[in-house]
Amino acid sequence: MEDEKKIEEIKKKREEWERTCLNPYLERFGERDEMFETLSGIKVKRVYDPTDIAHLDYVRDIGYPGEYPYTRGVYPTMYRGRLWTMRQFSGFGTAEDTNARWKMLLKEGQTGLSTAFDFPTLMGIDSDDPLADGEVGKVGVAVDTLKDFEILFDGIPLDKVSTSFTINPPAAIILAMYTAIGDLQGVPREQLRGTIQNDMLKEFHAQNTLVLPPEPSVKIITDIFEWGVENVPKFNLISISGYHIREAGSTAVQELAFTIADGMAYVEAAIERGIDIDRLAPQLSFFFNSHNNFFEEIAKFRAARRMWAKIMREEYGAKNPRSWWLKFHTQTAGCSLTAQQPLNNIVRTTIQAMAAVLGGTQSLHTNSFDEAWALPSEEAVRVALRTQQIIAYESGIPDTIDPLAGSYYVEWLTDKMEKLAWKYIEQIRKMGEGSMLRGVLKGIEDGFFVKEISRAAAEYQRDVEEGRRVIVGVNRFTIDEELNIPILKVDEEVQRRQIERLKKIKAERDNDAVKEALEWLRSAAENNENVMPAILQAVKSYATVGEIMGTLKEVYGTYRKPIII
Numbered sequence: 001m002e003d004e005k006k007i008e009e010i011k012k013k014r015e016e017w018e019r020t021c022l023n024p025y026l027e028r029f030g031e032r033d034e035m036f037e038t039l040s041g042i043k044v045k046r047v048y049d050p051t052d053i054a055h056l057d058y059v060r061d062i063g064y065p066g067e068y069p070y071t072r073g074v075y076p077t078m079y080r081g082r083l084w085t086m087r088q089f090s091g092f093g094t095a096e097d098t099n100a101r102w103k104m105l106l107k108e109g110q111t112g113l114s115t116a117f118d119f120p121t122l123m124g125i126d127s128d129d130p131l132a133d134g135e136v137g138k139v140g141v142a143v144d145t146l147k148d149f150e151i152l153f154d155g156i157p158l159d160k161v162s163t164s165f166t167i168n169p170p171a172a173i174i175l176a177m178y179t180a181i182g183d184l185q186g187v188p189r190e191q192l193r194g195t196i197q198n199d200m201l202k203e204f205h206a207q208n209t210l211v212l213p214p215e216p217s218v219k220i221i222t223d224i225f226e227w228g229v230e231n232v233p234k235f236n237l238i239s240i241s242g243y244h245i246r247e248a249g250s251t252a253v254q255e256l257a258f259t260i261a262d263g264m265a266y267v268e269a270a271i272e273r274g275i276d277i278d279r280l281a282p283q284l285s286f287f288f289n290s291h292n293n294f295f296e297e298i299a300k301f302r303a304a305r306r307m308w309a310k311i312m313r314e315e316y317g318a319k320n321p322r323s324w325w326l327k328f329h330t331q332t333a334g335c336s337l338t339a340q341q342p343l344n345n346i347v348r349t350t351i352q353a354m355a356a357v358l359g360g361t362q363s364l365h366t367n368s369f370d371e372a373w374a375l376p377s378e379e380a381v382r383v384a385l386r387t388q389q390i391i392a393y394e395s396g397i398p399d400t401i402d403p404l405a406g407s408y409y410v411e412w413l414t415d416k417m418e419k420l421a422w423k424y425i426e427q428i429r430k431m432g433e434g435s436m437l438r439g440v441l442k443g444i445e446d447g448f449f450v451k452e453i454s455r456a457a458a459e460y461q462r463d464v465e466e467g468r469r470v471i472v473g474v475n476r477f478t479i480d481e482e483l484n485i486p487i488l489k490v491d492e493e494v495q496r497r498q499i500e501r502l503k504k505i506k507a508e509r510d511n512d513a514v515k516e517a518l519e520w521l522r523s524a525a526e527n528n529e530n531v532m533p534a535i536l537q538a539v540k541s542y543a544t545v546g547e548i549m550g551t552l553k554e555v556y557g558t559y560r561k562p563i564i565i
Contacts, residue, residue: 249457301359
């Protein structure tokens with residue numbers, strides 16, 4: 001009753017302020033002719049006050065860090081206990097080239113490795129495949145066999161670093177290679193730390209590195225879950241990714257909703273397999289984009305934690321509080337980088353990185369200012385890493401946990417984004433007649449996700465082209481400039497060297513062992529068995545990525561994306 005009285009007093013005070021202060025000022029000066037809304041189209045009011053969050057209960061909806069619903073963070077001490085892991089997405093050329101870049105980054109203070117693969121590897125084909133011509137080592141490191149991983153991790157002890165792999169169709173193969181390297185280094189499997197992206201559902205929504213159809217893709221992911229909880233208990237077996245959904249043009253709300261929906265689909269697939277959700281949940285991780293609308297991004301991260309905690313506890317019955325945590329990696333928005341006035345990208349990246357930290361990320365990659373032009377140069381990578389280090393050690397932002405908690409605007413926006421995301425989730429669940437897994441698969445089949453993301457992307461582009469949304473240096477504050485940016489170019493010699501190494505491996509390996517391992521894999525796939533043991537054996541016999549994926553394609557078929565109008 002006392003609270004209701006205070007709210008009524010505030011409402012009266014606001015009405016008085018509008019009448020006596022605001023309205024006369026507006027009549028005299030007006031307001032800027034701008035779009036006062038977030039990138040998701042959420043209208044932003046002039047001012048927020050306690051009436052906007054009167055429906056929220058502090059203990060129920062916000063709480064303390066390390067306690068349900070984890071709105072303020074999953075750890076009780078957050079960055080006062082340990083800073084986020086600082087990663088730089090890196091990989092180019094051969095394994096030797098990337099190994100050298102990794103060692104440079106570790107020397108400069110990076111605390112985790114994050115691996116970019118070239119397109120042939122991402123698509124599960126070998127460097128000597130005709131389709132790989134001209135693409136070997138261009139946008140990431142080329143990996144054909146375990147030999148490449150041996151070189152990639154030469155001098156890098158797997159018991160001392162955490163390694164992330166942005167890989168999807170061949171994710172099982174890359175996890176097997178990492179496990180095999182750990183075996184070679186004598187590192188117990190239970191000590192291996194890192195993450196494989198392994199999120200095929202978002203590939204069908206957005207990124208489009210597509211090989212196998214959706215159903216067998218989910219089956220193999222579930223195989224990885226089943227094998228991983230037993231063999232690599234500290235390794236994140238999936239990175240449920242909204243990043244690429246956002247890069248494809250979605251809004252922040254769509255990124256939040258579709259990512260959470262995909263996560264629910266994977267959990268349901270695991271439950272159907274009979275996997276103990278309390279064993280699997282700590283090995284699930286998430287991956288979000290951090291874009292330019294500062295407060296919307298912070299609200300998105302806070303809403304995601306709260307939503308996932310509710311889902312895991314209330315919908316899927318997870319008992320261990322650790323299972324309710326949403327751990328996430330963040331990358332600043334590559335789609336926000338401009339080729340024009342590229343040094344402006346340092347400022348964009350700084351704002352986005354601060355939003356990620358204020359939103360409570362566990363791991364962060366900052367983009368380099370030259371990435372709208374090419375693979376990042378060493379100087380640009382160093383500046384991107386220093387951006388994180390300045391935030392960590394000079395800004396004071398990590399000194400207190402969730403410092404924006406209690407902000408009328410931030411709490412209102414967190415709640416608003418959660419409500420809008422739930423609308424999408426319920427729509428997807430309805431498509432699956434109560435099953436989120438079936439709903440997501442139906443949404444892929446019907447083109448629901450592609451249509452929603454395309455619509456949002458088109459609206460954003462139209463706003464930019466018509467000048468309603470300002471992009472500094474692109475549609476406002478432009479200059480005539482002569483750019484002198486050092487471009488990192490991958491020598492064409494890389495392809496020749498990689499193919500030569502592949503030929504040598506094929507000539508020297510035990511081809512009977514390779515054939516036997518691939519036959520085991522074929523049998524496991526045909527008989528609906530877990531394919532991970534066979535893939536690990538194939539990897540250790542130096543079967544190639546293309547040979548392993550080729551065997552799976554022969555059993556499961558190859559996905560052909562439908563034309564969606």
